[in-house]
Amino acid sequence: MLDARSVRDNPEKIKEALAKRNYQLDLGPFLELEKERLALVKDADELREKRNRVSEEISRLKKEKKDAAPLIGEMKGVSARIKELEDGLRAVEQKARDFLLLLPNIPDGSVPGGRDEAGNVEIRKWGTPREFDFEPLNHWDIGEMQGIMDFERAAKIAGARFSLMKGAGARLERALMNFMLDLNTRKGYTEVFPPILVNPESMTGTGQLPKFEAELFKTADPDFYLIPTAEVPVTNIHRGEILEEERLPVYYTAYTPCFRREAGSYGKDTRGLIRQHQFNKVELVKFVRPEDSYGEHERLTGDAEDILQRLGLPYRVVVLCTGDLGFSAAKTYDLEVWLPGQNKYREISSCSNFEDFQARRADIRFRRTGRKGTEFVHTLNGSGLAIGRTLVAILENYQQKDGSVVIPEALRPYMGMEKIG
RNA sequence: GGAGGGGUGGCCGAGCGGUUUAAGGCGACGGUCUUGAAAAUCGUUGCAGGGUUACACCCUGCCGAGAGUUCGAAUCUCUCCCCCUCCGCCA
Numbered sequence: 001m002l003d004a005r006s007v008r009d010n011p012e013k014i015k016e017a018l019a020k021r022n023y024q025l026d027l028g029p030f031l032e033l034e035k036e037r038l039a040l041v042k043d044a045d046e047l048r049e050k051r052n053r054v055s056e057e058i059s060r061l062k063k064e065k066k067d068a069a070p071l072i073g074e075m076k077g078v079s080a081r082i083k084e085l086e087d088g089l090r091a092v093e094q095k096a097r098d099f100l101l102l103l104p105n106i107p108d109g110s111v112p113g114g115r116d117e118a119g120n121v122e123i124r125k126w127g128t129p130r131e132f133d134f135e136p137l138n139h140w141d142i143g144e145m146q147g148i149m150d151f152e153r154a155a156k157i158a159g160a161r162f163s164l165m166k167g168a169g170a171r172l173e174r175a176l177m178n179f180m181l182d183l184n185t186r187k188g189y190t191e192v193f194p195p196i197l198v199n200p201e202s203m204t205g206t207g208q209l210p211k212f213e214a215e216l217f218k219t220a221d222p223d224f225y226l227i228p229t230a231e232v233p234v235t236n237i238h239r240g241e242i243l244e245e246e247r248l249p250v251y252y253t254a255y256t257p258c259f260r261r262e263a264g265s266y267g268k269d270t271r272g273l274i275r276q277h278q279f280n281k282v283e284l285v286k287f288v289r290p291e292d293s294y295g296e297h298e299r300l301t302g303d304a305e306d307i308l309q310r311l312g313l314p315y316r317v318v319v320l321c322t323g324d325l326g327f328s329a330a331k332t333y334d335l336e337v338w339l340p341g342q343n344k345y346r347e348i349s350s351c352s353n354f355e356d357f358q359a360r361r362a363d364i365r366f367r368r369t370g371r372k373g374t375e376f377v378h379t380l381n382g383s384g385l386a387i388g389r390t391l392v393a394i395l396e397n398y399q400q401k402d403g404s405v406v407i408p409e410a411l412r413p414y415m416g417m418e419k420i421g
Numbered sequence: 422g423g424a425g426g427g428g429u430g431g432c433c434g435a436g437c438g439g440u441u442u443a444a445g446g447c448g449a450c451g452g453u454c455u456u457g458a459a460a461a462u463c464g465u466u467g468c469a470g471g472g473u474u475a476c477a478c479c480c481u482g483c484c485g486a487g488a489g490u491u492c493g494a495a496u497c498u499c500u501c502c503c504c505c506u507c508c509g510c511c512a
Contacts, residue, residue, distance in 0.1 A: 045481045055493040059439040075492040372476050
């Protein structure tokens with residue numbers, strides 16, 4: 001959420017910044033609401049001051065056994081008026097907040113301009129895609145051939161976009177979770193295992209609600225949302241809190257299942273594990289001081305890259321342009337891993353700096369040592385990494401001519417085998 | 422699911438319609454004292470919105486959340502949320 005005051009004071013600046021992300025904005029209604037709100041606050045405050053003053057007077061008169069009836073009569077009218085103003089104020093505040101909740105974050109100055117994903121810019125590459133002396137297979141072909149994936153039965157049990165992993169496939173899924181969590185915790189991230197059903201306040205705090213309800217799964221009775229990423233419960237750990245400066249930075253890593261409707265992606269990645277309604281992911285989340293957030297963003301991205309490097313998976317880093325940036329993010333690097341089965345790079349991690357956008361929604365602040373007042377923290381997060389897509393990358397990059405798959409060195413202690421098949 | 426108890430400032434804990442501008446204690450910070458520390462003592466001690474786009478000053482709101490009664494609510498009423506204890510059930 002953007003700051004009401006800065007929107008109010010610099011409407012043209014805000015408009016310009018959001019235009020870069022193809023966001024047409026009419027701030028007129030909001031500015032009207034703010035004007036109305038400030039007038040109501042002023043009137044209500046003045047009347048409440050009067051009520052407080054006269055109430056004391058009434059108290060004094062009664063104690064002195066004098067007649068307070070005329071004052072009480074007058075105050076009836078004042079109280080009624082205050083109530084009217086408060087009702088109006090509540091309504092106006094709600095409308096102003098509703099407006100702000102639908103505005104996306106402002107891109108950082110270092111983000112390249114662009115209309116859509118074609119405008120994204122490659123920053124660097126790591127590793128060299130392997131030369132195959134045979135035609136590399138898709139991961140789903142490898143999976144079915146090795147008997148470690150069963151999409152048909154997954155569809156019977158749940159439906160399309162679900163998977164059933166078996167034997168070494170299930171083991172690989174678990175090995176990756178443990179490998180990543182162990183690596184992340186060694187770097188100072190605290191492991192957490194949060195709820196995967198959350199309330200609407202949490203979804204609003206990180207920016208999924210109110211705008212993206214259609215992308216979420218929801219339970220019927222009682223009402224909960226299934227998390228689309230661990231970012232939601234983990235960022236909301238500190239919702240409504242004021243942290244002491246010396247506690248910062250706070251780093252968390254969490255494994256969770258993630259659930260996405262994938263509405264509007266019909267026909268995309270219909271086969272295989274790439275796009276599922278349910279998938280596993282290990283996430284990295286940081287709470288930092290504002291002046292540190294861009295350095296922390298680089299380091300967080302580096303931590304995610306480290307995982308790919310240790311697994312020997314070629315990848316590239318792409319900075320998202322203004323038009324492709326997610327709703328809540330000020331800047332995002334995508335990590336794209338090389339998939340021989342598709343002969344292209346595919347997203348495996350998304351590392352974002354949200355600056356104070358989520359912190360303002362979720363009211364996560366900190367107090368500087370020795371200073372009065374509070375400031376919003378900056379929040380960041382990134383996949384470290386998406387488990388299913390990492391599994392896909394391993395199968396496709398480490399496949400052998402005979403259909404077997406070599407397990408990357410770093411993973412062998414977790415897999416208890418050197419090879420699948 | 423049933424029956425009780427409870428949510429007050431960083432923490433503990435009083436208050437149960439108008440000397441509460443929330444007692445008192447602890448902690449923290451600052452001063453005095455001390456060679457230094459401790460002890461003692463004095464003072465300060467939140468967040469947010471607005472008045473001025475100054476943390477000097479003034480006003481307002483905030484005692485789990487919301488609504489109500491009243492001239493006046495931390496205090497009374499209602500609804501909801503959360504926590505604790507016991508019973509039942511259960512992974």
